[in-house]
Amino acid sequence: MCTKNIIYFEHYSNYVDKCGIMVFEGRPEEILEQEYRKFFETHGRSLETWKRAVQLTPLGVHSNYRLTRPFPVYFGKGEGAYLTDVDGRKYIDFNMGFGALVSGHSNKVIVQELISRIENSTIFGFEDEESLNAAELINERFGTEMVRFSTTGTEATMHALRIARGYTGKTKVLKFEGCYHGSNQDLLFSVKPKPDEAGEERRPRPVPAGLGIPDFMKQGIVISQFNDTASTEELLDEYGEDIAAVILEPFPMNMGVIIPDREFIAMLRRKCDSIGAVLIFDEVKTCGKFYGGAEEVLGVRPDMKILGKAIGGGIPVSAIAGSSEMLSNIGPGKIAHAGTFNSNPLAMAAVSVTLGNVLTRSAMRNAQLLSQELAKGYSDLMADRHLEFHVPVAGLSGAISFNHREPKNWREFLKGDVGKWNYYYIAMLNRGVIPAGPGADEQWTVSVMHSKEEIENTLEAFKDIVPSIGMNFPLLEVEESV
Ligand SMILES: Cc1ncc(COP(=O)(O)O)c(C=O)c1O
Numbered sequence: 001m002c003t004k005n006i007i008y009f010e011h012y013s014n015y016v017d018k019c020g021i022m023v024f025e026g027r028p029e030e031i032l033e034q035e036y037r038k039f040f041e042t043h044g045r046s047l048e049t050w051k052r053a054v055q056l057t058p059l060g061v062h063s064n065y066r067l068t069r070p071f072p073v074y075f076g077k078g079e080g081a082y083l084t085d086v087d088g089r090k091y092i093d094f095n096m097g098f099g100a101l102v103s104g105h106s107n108k109v110i111v112q113e114l115i116s117r118i119e120n121s122t123i124f125g126f127e128d129e130e131s132l133n134a135a136e137l138i139n140e141r142f143g144t145e146m147v148r149f150s151t152t153g154t155e156a157t158m159h160a161l162r163i164a165r166g167y168t169g170k171t172k173v174l175k176f177e178g179c180y181h182g183s184n185q186d187l188l189f190s191v192k193p194k195p196d197e198a199g200e201e202r203r204p205r206p207v208p209a210g211l212g213i214p215d216f217m218k219q220g221i222v223i224s225q226f227n228d229t230a231s232t233e234e235l236l237d238e239y240g241e242d243i244a245a246v247i248l249e250p251f252p253m254n255m256g257v258i259i260p261d262r263e264f265i266a267m268l269r270r271k272c273d274s275i276g277a278v279l280i281f282d283e284v285k286t287c288g289k290f291y292g293g294a295e296e297v298l299g300v301r302p303d304m305k306i307l308g309k310a311i312g313g314g315i316p317v318s319a320i321a322g323s324s325e326m327l328s329n330i331g332p333g334k335i336a337h338a339g340t341f342n343s344n345p346l347a348m349a350a351v352s353v354t355l356g357n358v359l360t361r362s363a364m365r366n367a368q369l370l371s372q373e374l375a376k377g378y379s380d381l382m383a384d385r386h387l388e389f390h391v392p393v394a395g396l397s398g399a400i401s402f403n404h405r406e407p408k409n410w411r412e413f414l415k416g417d418v419g420k421w422n423y424y425y426i427a428m429l430n431r432g433v434i435p436a437g438p439g440a441d442e443q444w445t446v447s448v449m450h451s452k453e454e455i456e457n458t459l460e461a462f463k464d465i466v467p468s469i470g471m472n473f474p475l476l477e478v479e480e481s482v
Contacts, residue, residue, distance in 0.1 A: 028423075028471035035426045036070060042430070045086045046074045065098070065481050068438040069422065073429075078105030080449040083434065091429070092454045094444035095437045099253070100309040102288040102367070102396065103358045104449025110313040110353050117349040124345060131343040134351035141355060142283075142293050142305055144321035148330060149343040149351075153284035153308035154182030156318035157247065159337050160304050161186050164245035164278035166335040167326055171219075172242040174235065174277075176226040177204045178410030180254035181247060181282050181306075183482060188213050190223045191254070192441070192480045193410075201411050202231035209482050226252055226409040229264045233271060240275035247280040250294035250302075255413040256399040257392040257443045259406070262298065269300045278326065284308035284318065288445075289395030290368075291361045297395075313354030317347035363448040367396040370455050371446040374398065377459040381466045388417075399436060399443040400424065416440060419473035424465065431461035439481055 040047065050071045053060030061067050077084040081104060083093040096102065103110055135147040150156045161173055161184075173186065177198065181187040189206040190198065199205030204223040222239050224232040226248070236243065246268055252258040272279040281302040286294045288310025295301055304322035311317060320327070320337075330337045341347070375391040375398045382389050390406040391398055401407055402417035421440040428435040435458065436444040446455075 028468070028473050031468050031471065032423055032426075032473055035423065035430055038430050039070065039426055042089060043071075043073060043085070043087055047071055049074045049086060065439070067481075069426070080104050080106075081447060081451070081454050089432065091432050091434045092450075092458055093434045094446065094458070095434050095442070096445040096447050097314065098309065098437050098442070099285045099288055099397065099445045100312070101314055102310040102364070102445060102447050103313040103354050104447040105314075107313060107358055107449060109357050110350065113349055113353040114315070114346065117346055120345070122344060122346040123341065125340075127343070128345045128348065130345055130348035130352055134343075134348045134355070137352060137355040138307065138311070138319055138321055141291070142287070142307070142321055143295060143301060144305060145324040146327040147319050147321045148327060148337055149347065150318045150320065150337075150339055151316050151341045151347070152182065153282075153306065153318050154184050155339065156284070156306045156308060156320050157181040157187060157280075157282055158184040160280050160306055160320050161245060161247070163304065163320065163326060163330065163335050163337075164280065167329050168244040168276060168278060170242055170244035170277070172222055172239055172244060173220060174222045174224055174232075174239070174243055174246045176224055176248055176252070176409075178226060178255040178258075178413060179247075179249045179252050179282070180482065181249075182284070185213060185217065186220060187247065188482070189218070189221050190410075191482055192478060194477075195411065195414060198411075201225055202228060203235070209480060225411070226258060227261045227264050228409065229261065229267050232264070233267055236271045236275055236277075240271075240277070243275060243277045245278040245280050246272055247282055249285065250281045250283065250298060251286050251289070251394040253285040253289075253394070253397065253443055255410055255441050256401050256407065256416075257394050257397060258408060258413070259392055259394065260298065261408070265298050265300050269302075272303070278303045280304045280306065282306045285397075286395070287311060288359070289397050291359070291364045310359065311355060312347060312350045313358060315347050315350035316341075317351055319351075358448060364396065367446045367448050367450065370450055370452065371396045371398055371444070373452075374444065374446065374455050374458065377455065378462060381459065381462055382469065385466065385470050387470055394443075396446045397443045413441070414478060417473075418476040418478055420469060422476055423471075423473045424469060427465040427468075428458075428461055431464060433458050433461050435462075440478060441481065 050060045074086040084090045177190045188209040191209040193207035206218045279302040287307040308318035375393045388404045390401045402420040407413040418440045
């Protein structure tokens with residue numbers, strides 16, 4: 001294998017033997033190269049596995065988001081706050097299944113419940129009583145009246161738009177630049193647009209996320225800038241008659257962590273009421289960051305909430321939850337919603353035990369405190385190093401943003417130093433910590449199985465790399481990840 005200056009594979013994907021395309025010179029480059037070299041040396045089995053995988057699967061991964069630099073790590077075991085890879089390396093995990101595992105890996109309480117469930121079949125093809133318990137837990141916790149279960153976040157946002165369109169009789173949907181709502185065709189616009197194609201900041205152009213999205217679908221979408229109250233209000237005035245729904249991640253978590261401006265969220269509620277549009281919070285991530293989801297913090301109730309990831313404790317399940325006025329329009333010949341795996345007993349048992357017994361208010365509060373401790377630790381270690389950084393925290397998640405100001409929207413997020421982030425990520429991996437989801441647009445998730453010990457050990461690893469973080473690492477761009 002070529003070893004000289006191996007930093008990235010070409011597109012770090014197709015050709016694992018084609019290397020050395022970036023020849024690095026100078027101190028920061030040497031430091032980065034050392035980290036990559038160490039990574040190659042200690043992840044031999046992952047590399048070999050990935051070489052086989054690319055023959056079988058496009059890019060060797062089953063979700064584009066899992067294509068990571070310089071090649072994906074393959075894992076074999078997860079337990080509590082830890083993951084072990086196929087080379088036998090153990091990591092403190094803060095990706096936690098992209099936020100799906102607030103309950104921790106293989107939480108014993110959930111495992112016991114699922115084992116007894118599996119012994120009594122995992123799919124009936126008919127209704128089962130457990131779904132009532134799961135729906136009640138969701139309604140109590142998230143302040144909703146009715147629930148329909150699906151399997152993934154992508155499906156749930158797709159159905160939610162149909163419900164909103166069916167209910168209002170209107171077509172267009174307003175979404176925000178940088179927000180991701182799954183690989184739902186309707187919303188695969190302006191997920192990670194490049195500034196030169198994204199149009200004016202206050203009137204962004206819809207940019208399809210890749211090929212295969214028909215041009216006519218642009219007719220159904222209006223793009224706005226997150227946290228920009230004035231320009232969003234203008235767009236809602238202009239297109240109000242045609243707008244069926246406004247959909248947003250209330251705390252956007254596909255551009256790091258963005259803290260919403262309260263007045264912005266309040267305006268969306270007022271405006272949706274006045275133009276007759278449905279306000280949808282996509283809480284696939286945020287439902288697991290705060291006990292009662294974003295409403296608990298923002299004080300604004302949307303018409304529909306899309307829940308996913310954390311509610312299943314590691315089993316795939318999503319939910320469309322909202323007012324009965326809205327959801328009671330679902331039905332044959334009215335608004336379609338169906339799915340073989342919807343509310344399967346395994347998923348329902350998982351929701352019941354996860355929400356009822358594991359993600360309790362006190363357990364989540366504890367994880368939030370640990371998240372704050374982690375953020376403070378990162379900030380303290382970077383203080384006085386002449387670094388531009390911010391560490392926004394939302395519930396039990398947070399992110400390091402190497403930016404001159406805390407990003408409030410996609411355009412500001414893009415000003416961050418991804419080169420620095422890239423060094424931080426690989427260097428932490430080499431020190432046994434998966435510090436966040438794999439991408440500067442991701443964030444950490446502290447689970448209810450993390451403890452002070454994992455926070456302290458993570459900060460200890462960070463202490464080791466912080467002297468190098470101030471260097472000018474090779475610039476990188478945020479890439480389309482879906
Ligand atoms: C906010 C948001 N909505 C929807 C989705 C899609 O969920 P899924 O991957 O389960 O389809 C994601 C996935 O990361 C997400 O972050």
